Amino acid sequence: MNLSKDLMAASSTPLVLGIIAEGETYGYEIVKRVEELSGGVLSWTDGMMYPLLHRLEKQGYLQANWHIAETGRKRKYYAITPSGRQFLTVQQQQWQVINQTLNRVWDEMKDFNQWSNNDGFQPA
Numbered sequence: 001m002n003l004s005k006d007l008m009a010a011s012s013t014p015l016v017l018g019i020i021a022e023g024e025t026y027g028y029e030i031v032k033r034v035e036e037l038s039g040g041v042l043s044w045t046d047g048m049m050y051p052l053l054h055r056l057e058k059q060g061y062l063q064a065n066w067h068i069a070e071t072g073r074k075r076k077y078y079a080i081t082p083s084g085r086q087f088l089t090v091q092q093q094q095w096q097v098i099n100q101t102l103n104r105v106w107d108e109m110k111d112f113n114q115w116s117n118n119d120g121f122q123p124a
Contacts, residue, residue, distance in 0.1 A: 001041055012052055014091040024079040061087050
């Protein structure tokens with residue numbers, strides 16, 4: 001399934017902040033976690049992930065620190081800041097409103113389709 005770029009862009013910030021809120025992590029781990037959480041439907045690239053991480057860091061929602069991995073390689077780890085947690089809380093509330101509203105619309109569509117016997121739009 002190909003998700004629209006607009007939907008991906010809108011959901012990327014709360015997804016990343018939510019994942020980082022689980023604990024300090026680095027870019028590749030975030031990409032893998034998104035893929036895991038979506039059942040393989042969402043597949044992000046480095047070109048999408050790192051600009052987002054840098055923007056969130058610049059906005060003060062993330063704090064970055066360099067660590068040396070077991071392999072000896074330097075990795076930039078990200079942790080959520082207190083203002084990042086506050087922003088994530090607001091994002092959660094907003095997404096819950098959107099989700100509830102969409103579910104209501106789709107539930108009403110099901111109800112309408114059950115009694116209408118009209119499988120599609122037919123112009124007058």
